[in-house]
Each structure stands twice: as C-alpha cells, then as structure tokens.
Amino acid sequence: MAQDVLVFCEQRDGVFRTIALENLAAGRSISAETGGQCVALSAGTGGGADEGLLASHGAEKVLTVEDEKLARYSPELLLQVLDAAVKEVDPAVVIFGATAMGKDLAPRLTAKLGVSIAPDCTGLDWDDGKLVAARPIYAGKATIKFRMNSEPAIVSVRPKAFAAGEPAEGASAETSSLSVSLDTATVKYDLKEVLKSGGATVDLTEADIIVSGGRGMKAAENFKLVEDLADALGGVVGASRAVVDADWRPHSEQVGQTGKVVSPTLYVACGISGAIQHVAGMRSSKTIVAINKDAEAPIFNLADYGIVGDTLEVLPAMTEKIRVMRAGE
Amino acid sequence: MKIAVFVKRVPDTESIIKIKENRQGIEKADLSFVMNPYDEYALEEALRIREKAGEGEVVVISLGPEEVKETIKSALAMGADRAIHALVPESPEDPVVTAQGLKAATEGESFDLLLFGKQATDTDNGQTGTIVAELMGLPSAAVVIDVSVDGDVVTVHREIEGGEEVVTLPLPAVLTAQKGLNEPRYASLKGIMAAKKKTVDQKEISLTDSSREVVSVEYPPTRPEGRIVGEGVEAVDELLKLLREEAKLL
Numbered sequence: 398m399a400q401d402v403l404v405f406c407e408q409r410d411g412v413f414r415t416i417a418l419e420n421l422a423a424g425r426s427i428s429a430e431t432g433g434q435c436v437a438l439s440a441g442t443g444g445g446a447d448e449g450l451l452a453s454h455g456a457e458k459v460l461t462v463e464d465e466k467l468a469r470y471s472p473e474l475l476l477q478v479l480d481a482a483v484k485e486v487d488p489a490v491v492i493f494g495a496t497a498m499g500k501d502l503a504p505r506l507t508a509k510l511g512v513s514i515a516p517d518c519t520g521l522d523w524d525d526g527k528l529v530a531a532r533p534i535y536a537g538k539a540t541i542k543f544r545m546n547s548e549p550a551i552v553s554v555r556p557k558a559f560a561a562g563e564p565a566e567g568a569s570a571e572t573s574s575l576s577v578s579l580d581t582a583t584v585k586y587d588l589k590e591v592l593k594s595g596g597a598t599v600d601l602t603e604a605d606i607i608v609s610g611g612r613g614m615k616a617a618e619n620f621k622l623v624e625d626l627a628d629a630l631g632g633v634v635g636a637s638r639a640v641v642d643a644d645w646r647p648h649s650e651q652v653g654q655t656g657k658v659v660s661p662t663l664y665v666a667c668g669i670s671g672a673i674q675h676v677a678g679m680r681s682s683k684t685i686v687a688i689n690k691d692a693e694a695p696i697f698n699l700a701d702y703g704i705v706g707d708t709l710e711v712l713p714a715m716t717e718k719i720r721v722m723r724a725g726e
Numbered sequence: 727m728k729i730a731v732f733v734k735r736v737p738d739t740e741s742i743i744k745i746k747e748n749r750q751g752i753e754k755a756d757l758s759f760v761m762n763p764y765d766e767y768a769l770e771e772a773l774r775i776r777e778k779a780g781e782g783e784v785v786v787i788s789l790g791p792e793e794v795k796e797t798i799k800s801a802l803a804m805g806a807d808r809a810i811h812a813l814v815p816e817s818p819e820d821p822v823v824t825a826q827g828l829k830a831a832t833e834g835e836s837f838d839l840l841l842f843g844k845q846a847t848d849t850d851n852g853q854t855g856t857i858v859a860e861l862m863g864l865p866s867a868a869v870v871i872d873v874s875v876d877g878d879v880v881t882v883h884r885e886i887e888g889g890e891e892v893v894t895l896p897l898p899a900v901l902t903a904q905k906g907l908n909e910p911r912y913a914s915l916k917g918i919m920a921a922k923k924k925t926v927d928q929k930e931i932s933l934t935d936s937s938r939e940v941v942s943v944e945y946p947p948t949r950p951e952g953r954i955v956g957e958g959v960e961a962v963d964e965l966l967k968l969l970r971e972e973a974k975l976l
Contacts, residue, residue: 470891473865497886501868504821504853508860513822513937516853529941534850538743539752541819542941585865585896589881593889600887630976648871648906649885654739654847655763655905663975674739680946684973686965697954701973702965706958714959718966722976 398526399548400433403488405479406451407498411444415603416494418454418561423521423554424492425455430523434458436486437570440478442468452570454561459572460485466579470498473584476505481577483510488549490528495553496602503553512547519558519681528552536654536677556602557660594649599633601652606632607661609652609679610640613668613689613708617645622712623667629719635659635679637669653678668708671696688712727782727875729772730837731806732828732855733765734817735790735797736848749942761797764843766804766910767903771873772841773805774908779875783807785835789827790817795926802921803913809924810835812931819849820936825857830931832862837898839880844869844902852902859900866900867893871907 404424406417421437428435437456439446443463451459462478479502483491491506493499495517507514515530519540522529528545530552545552601607608627610620620634627634636646638653652659654674664682669675671687671694679685680699687700688711697703704711737743737757744753761769769786776782786801788794789812798809812831818824832840840862842855852868859866871890872883880899884891913921955965970976 497869497884500852501856504856505860507822507853508825508857513820514853515938516821516851532850533946534943535737535741535743535752535848536739536850537946539745539943540946541943544939544941545937546939547937585899586867587894588891589894590892591886591889592883592892603887651905663969663973677739680949684969684975685949685952686969692954697952699949699952701949701952702968703952703954704956704958704961704965705954706961710959711962714962715966718962719976722966 399487399489400431401436401486401488402428402431402433402490402492403436403438403482403486403549404456404492405499405502406437406439407494407496408439408441408446411441411446413446413450415561416496416499416556418450419556419559420492420494420554421451421455422562423559427490427521427523427528428457431489433489436460436488438479438482440467440475448570448572450564453564453568456570459570460575461572462575462577464577464579466581469588471584471588472501472505472586474579474581475502476509477579478577479506480509481575483549485575491549491551493553495555499553503551507551510549512549512551513545514551515543515545516553518552518554521552521554536674537658537680538677555660601633601635601650601657601659604633604659604661606630606663607635607652607659608632608665608667609635609637609669610667611637611669612639613670614640615709619709620645622709622716626665626712626716629716629723630663632661632663637675666696666700667712669696670694671699727775727779727839728835728837729775729782729784730832730835730840731765731769731772731784731786731801732840732842733769733786733788733797733801734762734843734846735759735788735794736762736846739763739847745943745945749944750940751943759793759796761800762843762846764845764847764903764905766843767905767907768841768843769801769804769806770908770910771903772839773911775839775873775875785810787812787828787831789814789824789831789931791815798926799921800913802924803917804911805917807924809926811926811928813928814931814933818933818936819940820938821849821851821853821857823933823936824854825861826934827931828854828858829861831929839875839897840864840900842900842902844904855900855902864898864900865895867895868902869904870901871904873901873907
C-alpha cells in the first residue's frame with residue numbers, strides 16, 4: 398500500500414519559493430502518520446536550487462530532475478516529470494501549493510492519472526488509511542472535509558495554511574536524480590515572456606503584513622498614506638473591490654471574494670466597511686486591525702482591535718509612531 | 727470560429743450560507759442564484775471575439791438540473807447563439823466529475839476555443855477548465871486577463887504572482903477567465919426577447935462517481951471578540967501597545 402508523500406517543490410529562477418517549504422511541512426505531517434517518507438520533487442535546470450533547504454524543512458528524500466528544457470515554465474513538460482515521479486515513488490498523496498503554478502499543474506496530473514483532487518486546502522489529516530482534506534467553499538463561509546479515496550490523492554495547499562517552520566539543524570535527505578526523457582514534440586503552451594508588475598515583490602497571498610484601503614480613503618491620492626503605513630510595517634498594500642472598480646488601485650491588489658484570499662499575520666483595514674465579499678478574502682488573517690470613521694461598520698465585528706476615526710489622520714500618526722519605534726530599536 | 731462558453735449557476739455572493747442539519751451540504755432552498763461572475767467574463771470575451779471576426783458561433787454549455795435553464799437564458803440574452811444543457815439531477819461538487827460531464831456534453835461538437843470562468847464562486851475549485859482541457863487533449867492557459875486570437879493561434883496574458891505570463895497556444899485551446907479580462911455587457915431588452923427563439927439542446931448525461939467522500943461541512947471557526955481601542959489619533963499609542971504586547975507583533 399502506498400505510503401509516501403510526494404511534494405512538488407515550486408521553484409522560480411532556480412530558487413525554491415516559501416510555498417515549497419510550507420508544502421514540505423504539510424507533507425511531513427502526513428508521512429509521519431502514514432509511516433512512509435516525505436519525498437521532495439525538484440524540477441528545474443539545476444543551477445542553484447538548494448536541496449539542503451528541502452531536507453531542513455522536512456524532505457527525507459529529494460528527487461531531482463535537471464534539464465535545460467525546464468528553464469521556462471512549461472506545464473506540459475512538468476506534467477511529464479510529475480508522471481515519471483509518481484511512477485517512481487508510487488505515493489499515497491501528491492502535494493502542490495495552491496499558487497498559479499500549483500493550480501495549473503495539479504489538475505493536469507489529476508486528469509492524467511484519473512484520480513481525484515482537493516484544491517486550495519487549509520487542512521490535511523490522515524485517517525484510517527486515507528487522506529482527509531479540508532477546504533473552504535462559498536468564499537470561506539463554510540469549510541468542507543473530504544475523504545480522498547483515490548490513489549494517489551492529489552491536493553494543493555493554500556499559501557500560509559501551513560507554516561514553513563524553522564529549518565531543522567543537521568537534517569539530511571537521500572538525494573537521487575530522476576531521469577526523464579522530455580518530449581517537446583507535444584508541447585503547445587509557449588511562454589513567450591514574463592512581465593513583472595512593478596511595486597510589490599511579495600504577492601498578497603504570501604504576505605505576512607497587509608495594509609488595505611477602501612473607499613474610506615476618500616481619494617486615490619490618499620492611498621499614499623496606506624503605502625506609507627505598509628512600508629513602515631514592512632508589509633504590502635491591499636485594496637477593497639470598490640477602489641479597484643473605481644480604478645484607484647490595480648486588480649492585483651484586490652482582497653476579497655473576486656480578488657485574492659489572504660491570510661497574513663497582520664491585516665490592517667483602513668476605511669473598509671467590511672462587506673461579506675471583502676471579509677471572505679481576509680477573515681483568516683491572524684490579527685485584524687480596523688480603522689474606520691463609522692463605529693457601526695461591520696468590519697469592527699471581525700477586527701481584533703479597532704480605532705474609530707478618520708483614516709486620513711490616524712494612518713499618518715500610526716506610520717510616524719512606528720517609524721520612531723523602529724528607529725529606536 | 728466556434729466558441730464554447732461553460733457557465734455555472736451559483737448562489738449570489740451576498741448569500742448567507744446555512745449548513746444542513748446533517749452537515750453534508752448547504753441549504754439551497756432560500757438562496758438566490760446568478761451566473762457565476764467569472765463565467766460572465768468568459769462569455770463577454772467570446773462575444774467580443776465573434777464580433778471582431780464578423781462571423782462565428784458562441785455556444786453556451788451548462789451542467790446541472792432544470793434550474794440552470796435560467797442561467798442559460800441569461801447567457802443567450804447576453805448574445806450567445808445557442809445552448810447545450812447537460813441535464814443532471816445535481817451540480818457535482820467534484821471538479822473531476824464536472825469536467826467529465828462537460829466533456830460528454832461537447833460530444834458531436836467541434837470547438838476552436840473553449841472558455842471557462844477561472845473558478846465557480848460556490849465550490850471555489852478553480853480546476854474544472856484545466857481538467858476538461860487535459861481530458862480532451864487540448865492545450866490550456868488558466869486565469870487569463872487578456873486574449874487575442876490571430877488565425878489559429880491565441881495569445882493570452884495569464885496572471886501569476888508578481889506579474890503576467892505572455893503565452894501562445896495553437897487552437898483549439900481552453901482558457902479560464904479572470905476578473906479584469908473585460909467588462910461584461912448587460913443583456914439588452916432586444917437580447918432578452920431574442921433569447922426566447924434560440925435553441926437549447928438538452929442532453930442527458932450520466933455522471934461518473936466521485937472518489938471523494940464528504941466527511942463534513944462546518945462553519946469557519948469564530949474569532950474571539952475584538953474591541954474598539956479608542957477614537958482618533960489619541961488611540962494610536964494604545965493600539966500599538968496592544969499590537970506589541972498582546973498580539974506579539976511589531
């Protein structure tokens with residue numbers, strides 16, 4: 398009976414992304430229950446990817462595939478790699494991150510293997526020989542748990558649902574290279590170019606601190622105050638749907654049901670009323686602070702701490718005090 | 727050019743969700759339903775491609791019970807040419823089952839482009855379009871914010887963390903639409919009237935079994951009650967103190 402957990406370790410430009418380490422933590426928590434091994438799959442061009450990092454975050458075995466053809470993102474070539482890895486490892490579970498890459502690769506593998514998938518999971522358990530996956534539905538208004546009966550069971554895990562954890566000192570993993578003869582004849586997805594959006598280097602879904610602004614900021618220019626506070630806190634800027642629809646901020650900053658779902662350690666909601674659809678996107682934040690002029694705003698029902706006041710006054714005051722605090726450290 | 731647009735009937739995003747007593751699903755009786763918002767972007771894009779080409783056919787396809795005819799009608803009113811209703815007793819929870827059902831619904835048709843919304847706002851899987859593509863042996867790009875068809879190649883901009891990928895795919899291809907792809911039109915009165923005369927082909931599809939079993943449906947954990955620290959600028963010191971000492975941040 399399959400017992401190993403195969404973890405696809407997402408990398409970009411030869412560097413493993415934090416999600417890969419979170420996925421290894423998830424994988425190790427399951428393999429500890431199955432009695433099998435947590436096997437990391439690293440697929441890239443080989444330049445620079447730090448396999449020791451994978452071992453220190455839970456991988457007991459690392460399978461590497463190195464090929465120049467993997468220099469640019471190619472879901473079809475990666476599917477060939479995944480297929481070969483699954484044949485090699487015969488895992489009970491395959492774990493991806495619920496990222497752009499993971500959400501593209503996981504369903505492809507699911508269809509190819511004829512198995513089932515639980516995408517965007519917030520919890521994983523091993524119960525009576527099967528994986529039980531918990532995931533949000535209706536924009537997080539409910540959580541559904543599935544018993545995954547296919548072998549392997551495929552899951553993608555929401556960013557920050559598992560902590561990457563501290564690297565374990567002295568951990569080592571058995572590394573072996575998997576030889577896959579990549580067939581480019583069948584490749585149709587042609588990645589021509591990657592355009593980087595200026596500004597935030599950290600995606601909202603991966604940010605630890607988010608300072609978000611809504612219509613209560615009154616005008617697009619006032620978002621400078623949101624940016625300053627985000628900057629002082631070392632976080633990134635988020636936005637409500639209203640200000641994105643009004644073209645004050647780009648869609649990539651939208652938090653909410655039709656935007657991004659985030660779970661930072663700290664979420665500061667500035668001039669955001671707290672509509673259901675916005676809450677759906679940030680309700681699993683660890684600590685929520687709300688600043689709003691309206692004491693009756695629904696956001697205060699959700700927030701851990703609130704200030705009733707004018708964002709245009711409160712934000713700069715917060716920014717100033719935080720800067721002073723930081724300067725004094 | 728023949729374009730398929732897959733649409734789903736989902737509860738309005740304003741809906742308050744009530745979990746069934748048996749914790750196996752949610753109560754759907756009192757909900758109001760709409761077309762999945764992401765599917766509207768897909769449909770709008772199909773209509774624009776047809777308009778730009780000056781020819782072509784937009785076919786909407788929906789998998790679900792009798793009630794989805796409402797959603798199909800809205801899609802026809804927006805401008806789709808005809809529809810296929812894959813009739814099943816209930817909309818599947820499992821994206822693999824849904825994908826297999828939708829693939830079966832396309833039997834006998836040959837599409838150049840197959841468009842989906844990136845995810846349905848009820849199940850929030852975001853996988854169905856890509857699974858359909860894989861089952862049909864077609865190339866796919868998910869979460870697209872820009873689409874441009876030129877002959878038998880489609881160029882898309884696909885949203886990724888921190889930017890966009892510019893990707894080309896040969897037709898036939900599958901795309902899933904992200905918000906921001908376009909501004910969906912409202913159905914005009916003329917469109918609503920015309921919809922009544924458009925063909926809706928009903929096909930009975932038998933669904934495969936899911937290999938996922940529902941264990942439970944629960945509400946999210948309630949957060950401990952928070953408090954209003956104070957008013958205005960005067961409250962900032964206290965807030966920062968609490969964030970530092972209580973929340974252990976800063």
